[in-house]
Amino acid sequence: MILIIISITLILSLLLIMVHLLTKYNILNSKFTEVQQELEIEKENIENISTEKEEIERIVDEKNFKFLAINQMAKTLAKEKNLNILKRLIMDMMLEVNSIKRGFSLERYGDTLKIFELQNMSEIPNITIHVDDDKEMWEYFKTHKVSKIKQLQNFTKLSDIVKEFDDGYVMSFLITDEIGLEDIYYLIFMGEKTYGNYGDGEMEFFETLGGQIEIILENAxxxxxxxxxxxxxxxxxxxxxxLNNAAKMVTSTLDIEEIYKSSIDMYTEVAQAMKGCIMTYDRDSEALYIKAARGEYKQDDINKSLKIKEEFLEVLKKDSNVKIISNLRESEMLTYIFEFLKENQALVKELKSELFIPLVANEEVLGIILLGMRYSDEGYREDNVEVYNTLANQIAISLYNAKLYNLAITDGMTKLFLHRYFQTRLEEELERTKRYKRKLSLIMLDIDHFKKFNDTYGHQTGDEVLKKVAKAIKEYIRKSDVAARYGGEEFSVILPETDEKGSIKVGENLRKAIESLELQYHSKILKVTISLGCYTYNPDEADSEEITKDNIIDRADQALYKSKERGRNKVTHYNNMKLGE
Structure with missing residues (x-):
């Protein structure tokens, strides 16, 4: 019995111990579970922190990249000074840096924004945004420097563009003008990304970059x-x-030929023309004559005549402003210019005329200058016309003054110098010859039997003889020589720096040239001859300092009369006459 009780007691004790251990186990297991849960929570927290760290690092990297992109773009753009290139660079870099497929830009022209450039777009609907006609849209872009393309769908004018893009942004760049007002200068429409979508930070990036670009644009x-x-x-x-140089050049001389040459030289230089020509108007023949040319122009055409209508001359008297032919609208002036160029195309076609310059003074058309293309690609500009007009007026005045001077010193019939001018020039040439110890020759010539011509065939025929002889004299002497009508049928030719032999040669050339002349009188062919006398002043002769211009004229005159005594149509030199020849 006692054993049974002891056994039961032991069993109960064991049971109690087991219950206690089980309770302890449950408590420990519960605590372990709690610890496990806490560890899981802690692990999750650590993972969240790591994710947040990675996100922060990604954001920081992205911001660093965008900051570097902004900085690099700003540096690159700031170097470009050409506005058009700068705007294209802005567009190129915006698409490249942001990996954007396509886009286009609008530039301001006056009060209107128009298409400036397309990138990876074949075509888009034509867009124009006007400051007055599209006020709401204009104000929108002024107040929204960066906006999504989809936000523009309420603007009817842009509805087709909005449909063109699945996604994208619009950037507007505002510039402060000279009076301090800020307004739109440039717009960029950017389409979809090449890959992926736009991020949340794009707006901030575009706004920051836009501010930098605005500063660069404004500075540019x-x-x-x-x-x-x-x-x-x-x-x-x-x-x-x-103009000052031109004024000095064209007013420094009354030699009309020099004025022609210096005028075309100066005008082609000022206008930067590749070629051109100057023409003078001759009232007697009612035609223009090419007097000088520059550039790739046929020099053979010098002194050739061009036709011009009397009505056109009247129009030029009223409106003598320089004309840029390509800028002329339909008008009477344009019609006349085209007719003139067409009628004379054989002589002016080569010029490819672009600038038409009338030379008018005191309501008289003195001539015309035609200029061809410029050396630069840029054509003639209207803002240069004022300079062209001023230069044309100076040339016209110089030509007019030279013409008046020539009328004062030139014989109206023969177009040779008058006796008074001859006397002045001979005096000047003699002084120059004595100073520089050079030789000087004078030829006196007389038309043989001229009175008989007048008495037989009339004064009109006599006048024609005088004109033909004078023309031949001008053709057979140098530019530096001076031919004059001494009086009646007598002429004189001053030959600077010409010795005895040279004067005889010139005399013979003149004699033969005039001997070959033919004059039509009704059914008859009339011939004419001249007698010539030469004298050569030699500064090395003993009495050279005492010789005056009157001595020179007298000695050449003596030689002339010697030629007449010898049977006319002869050349006699004073020195040969002294030798008895």
Missing amino acids: IKNNFIEEQNKELTEKVYDLLT
Whole structure:
């Protein structure tokens, strides 16, 4: 019994111990589970922290990349001074840096925004945004420097563009003008990404970048404006200097031939023309004559005549402003210019005339200058016309003064110098010859039997003889020689720097030329001859300092009469006459 009780007691004790151990186990297991849960929570927290760290690092890297992109773009763009290239660079870099497939830009022209450039787009609907006609849209872009393309769907004018893109942004760039007002200058429409979608930070990036680009654009515009102002100022200074030089050049001489040459030289230089020619109007023949040319122009055409209508001359008297032919609208002036060029195309076609310059003074058309293309690709500009007009007026006045001077010193019938001018020039040439110890020759010539011509065939025929002889004299002497009508049928030719042998040669050339002349009188062919006397002043002769111009004239005259005594149609030199020849 006792054993049973002891056994039961032991069993109960064991049971109690087992219960206690089980309770302890449950408590420990519960605590272990709690610890496990805490560890899981802690692990999850650590993973979240790691994810957040990676996200923060990604955001930081992205911001660093965008900051570097902004910095690099700003540096690259700031180097470009050409506005058009700069705007294209902005577009190129915006698409490249942001991996954008396509886009286009609008540029401001006056009060309107128009298409400037397309990138990876074959065509888009034509867009123009006007400051007055599209006020709401204009104000929207002024107040929203960055916006999503889809936000523009309420603007009817842009609805087709909105449909064109699945996604994208619009950036507007505002510039402050010279009076301090800020307004739209440039818009960029950017389409879908090449891969992926736009992120949440794109708006901030575009706004930051847009601010940098606005500063660069504004600086470029200001620099461009300053450069343009400097260029205009330089051009004006150059124009003033050129006009001053032109005035000095064309007013420094009354030699009309020199004025022609210096005028076309100066005009082609000022206008930077590749070629051109100057023509003078002759009232007697009612035609223009090419007097000088520059550039790739046939020199054989010098002195050839061009036709011009009397009505056109009247129009030019009323409107003598320089004309840029390509800028002329339909008008009476344009019609006349085209007719003139067409009628004379054989002589002016080669010029490819672009600038038409009337030379008018005191309501008299003195001539015309025609200029061809410029050396630069840029054509003639209207803002240069004022300079062209001023230069044309100076040339016209110089030609007019030279013409008046020539009328004062030239014989109206023969177009040779008058006796008074001859006397002055001989005096000047003699002084120059004595100073520089050079020889000087004079030829006196007389038309043989001229009184008989007048008595037999009439004064009109006599006048024709005088004209033909005078023309032949001009053709057979040098430019430096001076031919004059001494009086009646007697002429004189001053030959600077010409010795005895040279004067005889010139005399013989004149004699033969005039001997070959033929004059039509009704059914008869009339012939004419001349007698010539030469004298050569030699500064090395003993009495050279005592010789005057009257001595020279007298000795040449003696030689002339000797030719007449010898049977006329002869050349006699004073020195040979002294030798008894």
